[in-house]
Amino acid sequence: MQTNFSLAQLADPHVAESEKILRKCVHCGFCTATCPTYVTLGNELDSPRGRIYLIKDMLENGRPADKEIVTHIDRCLSCLACMTTCPSGVNYMHLVDHARAHIQETYKRPLLDRLTRAMLAFVLPYPARFRVALKLAKLGKPFIGLFDKVSALKPLSAMLKLAPASIPAASPMGSPGIHAGQGTKRGRVAILTGCAQSVLDPAINDTTISLLTRLGVEVVIPPGDGCCGALVHHMGREQAALASARQNVDAWTRAIEQGGLDAIVITASGCGTTIKDYGFMLRLDPAYADKAARVSALAKDITEYLSTLDLPEPSRKPGTVVAYHSACSMQHGQKITRQPKELLAKAGFIVREPREGHLCCGSAGTYNILQSEISAKLRDRKVKNIEATGASVVATGNIGCITQIASAAKLPVVHTIKLLDWAYGGPKPEGVLEESLIAAE
Numbered sequence: 320m321q322t323n324f325s326l327a328q329l330a331d332p333h334v335a336e337s338e339k340i341l342r343k344c345v346h347c348g349f350c351t352a353t354c355p356t357y358v359t360l361g362n363e364l365d366s367p368r369g370r371i372y373l374i375k376d377m378l379e380n381g382r383p384a385d386k387e388i389v390t391h392i393d394r395c396l397s398c399l400a401c402m403t404t405c406p407s408g409v410n411y412m413h414l415v416d417h418a419r420a421h422i423q424e425t426y427k428r429p430l431l432d433r434l435t436r437a438m439l440a441f442v443l444p445y446p447a448r449f450r451v452a453l454k455l456a457k458l459g460k461p462f463i464g465l466f467d468k469v470s471a472l473k474p475l476s477a478m479l480k481l482a483p484a485s486i487p488a489a490s491p492m493g494s495p496g497i498h499a500g501q502g503t504k505r506g507r508v509a510i511l512t513g514c515a516q517s518v519l520d521p522a523i524n525d526t527t528i529s530l531l532t533r534l535g536v537e538v539v540i541p542p543g544d545g546c547c548g549a550l551v552h553h554m555g556r557e558q559a560a561l562a563s564a565r566q567n568v569d570a571w572t573r574a575i576e577q578g579g580l581d582a583i584v585i586t587a588s589g590c591g592t593t594i595k596d597y598g599f600m601l602r603l604d605p606a607y608a609d610k611a612a613r614v615s616a617l618a619k620d621i622t623e624y625l626s627t628l629d630l631p632e633p634s635r636k637p638g639t640v641v642a643y644h645s646a647c648s649m650q651h652g653q654k655i656t657r658q659p660k661e662l663l664a665k666a667g668f669i670v671r672e673p674r675e676g677h678l679c680c681g682s683a684g685t686y687n688i689l690q691s692e693i694s695a696k697l698r699d700r701k702v703k704n705i706e707a708t709g710a711s712v713v714a715t716g717n718i719g720c721i722t723q724i725a726s727a728a729k730l731p732v733v734h735t736i737k738l739l740d741w742a743y744g745g746p747k748p749e750g751v752l753e754e755s756l757i758a759a760e
């Protein structure tokens with residue numbers, strides 16, 4: 320695509336990067352066919368190509384964002400299906416991240432929208448605040464119907480609907496410390512404690528630590544790590560995202576210097592996509608660029624890391640039929656498609672893949688709160704495809720997808736690691752019904 324940026328504009332490294340991306344797009348439109356918002360809304364401006372034109376026009380003319388571009392960029396899930404489809408290697412992720420930061424800097428949203436976004440950025444990345452908010456949500460649940468009737472209050476209604484009825488107790492295993500591996504030492508990794516997942520389902524990381532240590536891997540939780548920054552990054556709050564990235568880079572760099580790390584293991588693929596991008600996000604910061612690149616190179620999804628170990632035969636072969644839902648951040652963001660399914664199959668599960676697996680479930684960070692109507696359409700489509708597999712449990716590797724799909728599916732939705740842990744001698748995952756087992760032994 321031809322671009323018309325002035326030399327002065329190109330002196331800004333963010334604009335220069337976006338210009339490089341824009342020039343790669345050849346307008347072919349292949350990406351529209353796999354874009355969930357285009358498939359749902361049928362509007363070219365809600366397709367990757369349409370958004371690319373809008374972003375190009377805004378950046379080239381150096382003008383502030385307007386209502387039209389905000390509407391269509393806000394509807395983008397950042398699912399990155401377009402990047403998987405694009406034959407020209409257009410890095411839509413970096414382009415839309417730049418557009419979101421530009422919107423945040425130059426556009427004044429309506430008051431309620433601003434308040435909602437400020438509240439999400441203040442609460443979600445901080446486990447203690449999120450825990451309090453979930454407790455307060457119980458008081459708000461009776462008003463869901465009322466909030467649903469006012470368009471500007473729909474995000475509040477969506478939040479209350481998503482809030483779980485009960486919140487698990489905080490896990491002592493998630494505190495800073497070292498979990499020694501059993502038997503012969505096979506590796507040393509750090510694990511991201513994260514934010515929302517540690518409140519909604521701390522058992523995901525507990526299970527991961529338990530399985531890894533049984534396999535002989537030492538697991539370190541260094542003091543000072545926290546939210547990866549993805550939630551605020553996707554809202555265009557660039558400085559807040561970079562602050563989270565620097566904090567994590569510092570924590571993991573200390574762990575590397577104090578004993579080395581084979582990997583930084585991540586159990587939420589949304590976080591994994593962002594951490595693998597720290598090297599790019601901090602490339603312009605001379606104090607962090609190298610350290611961030613090292614962290615990104617070490618970042619591994621738990622299934623990616625487990626695939627590098629020579630796993631023993633599972634201690635049981637459950638034979639359960641599992642629908643594997645590949646989170647967008649897993650398949651499009653990190654291009655991890657093979658490992659989770661292979662691990663599940665090797666552990667004795669029968670893996671089925673739902674139709675339209677490339678389409679997002681509508682979770683997408685805060686999307687299911689801020690764009691609840693499109694999100695609900697995508698969720699219902701996803702659940703229909705999952706239930707058509709005839710599976711008795713859904714496995715996936717991202718807490719956002721777990722919460723989203725579980726809010727509408729009749730079958731239990733669990734993190735992949737819980738099924739793997741079960742097959743390798745751990746407890747049966749909560750929510751997986753005994754009746755769903757098909758004895759294979």
Ligand code: SF4
Nearest residue numbers: 354395396398399401
């Ligand atoms: S990231 Fe997803 S929703 Fe956004 S343009 Fe690409 S395919 Fe469409």
Ligand code: SF4
Nearest residue numbers: 344345347348350405
């Ligand atoms: S598939 Fe790639 S090159 Fe083609 S229109 Fe979409 S982004 Fe541009």
